[in-house]
Amino acid sequence: MDTTYMLEITITLVVGLSALIFSINILGKIQLSQATPFHFISALVLGELLGNAVYDDEIGILQILYTIGVWTLLMLLIEIITQKFRKTRRLFEGTPSIVIKKGQIDFKELKKNRMDLNELLGLMREKDVFSLHEINYAILESNGTLSILKKSEYENTKNKSFSIKEKDLSIPLTLVSDGEILTENLEIIRKDSNWLYRELRHHGIMDIKEVFYAEWHEIDGLYVSKK
DSSP: OOHHHHHHHHHHHHHHHHHHHHHHHHHOOOOGGGOOHHHHHHHHHHHHHHHHHHHOTTOOHHHHHHHHHHHHHHHHHHHHHHHHOGGGHHHHHOOOEEEEETTEEOHHHHHHTTOOHHHHHHHHHHTTOOOGGGEEEEEEOTTSOEEEEEOGGGSOOOGGGGTOOGGGOOOOEEEEETTEEOHHHHHHTTOOHHHHHHHHHHTTOOOGGGEEEEEEETTTEEEEEEO
C-alpha cells in the first residue's frame, strides 16, 4: 500500500475523530442508553458521512470538517428548539407510554408502539422482574427502555429480613399468550385446560379470547390480563 495514501487516511481519521469529539462536547454528553431514536439516527448518519470521507479520494479534510460543523449546528439548533418549545419535543424525542396500568397490560399501547408480548416480557426480565404479579405500573420510555413501579409488597427487600427461603423463589409460567393456551406449560404444572377455564371463571372471564396474557406462579397463583 502506498505510504502517501496511508498517511492521508491516518490524517483524515485523526481529524475526523477530533472533530467528532469536539462536536459531542458541544452538544452534551448523552449516554447511549438514554439516547432517543432521533439521536441514534443522527449518529448513524454522521458515522456514514465520516466513513465515506475516508474511502472517497475526492473528499478532503475541509469537506469533513464542514460536514461535521454543519451537523453540529443543526443538532444545536434542534436542542434549542426543543428546550424553548415544549410541543416540539414529541416530534424529536418521542413520548413515554404506560404499557401496564394498575397491574394490567394496556394492549392498545403495546400495539401503538409496535411491541408484542414477548418483547415486553424480555424488557421486564432485564429489570429483574419475572412476573406481572409484581408490577403496578410500567412505562416504555422514549429510548426503548422500560421503567417499572412495583407493587408495595414486591419492593426490593432482603430475603433474610423476611426469612424467605430460596426454594420459595420460582419463575412464573405463561399459560395464555395473545389468547392462545400454551398446553406445554399446563403440563409442567400438571394441570389441564378444564382447570384453566375454571380459574378464569373465578376472574370473571368466560371466553379465552378475552385473555391477552395469563401466567401461573406457585406462590401468587394465576395472574390474568384482559385484552
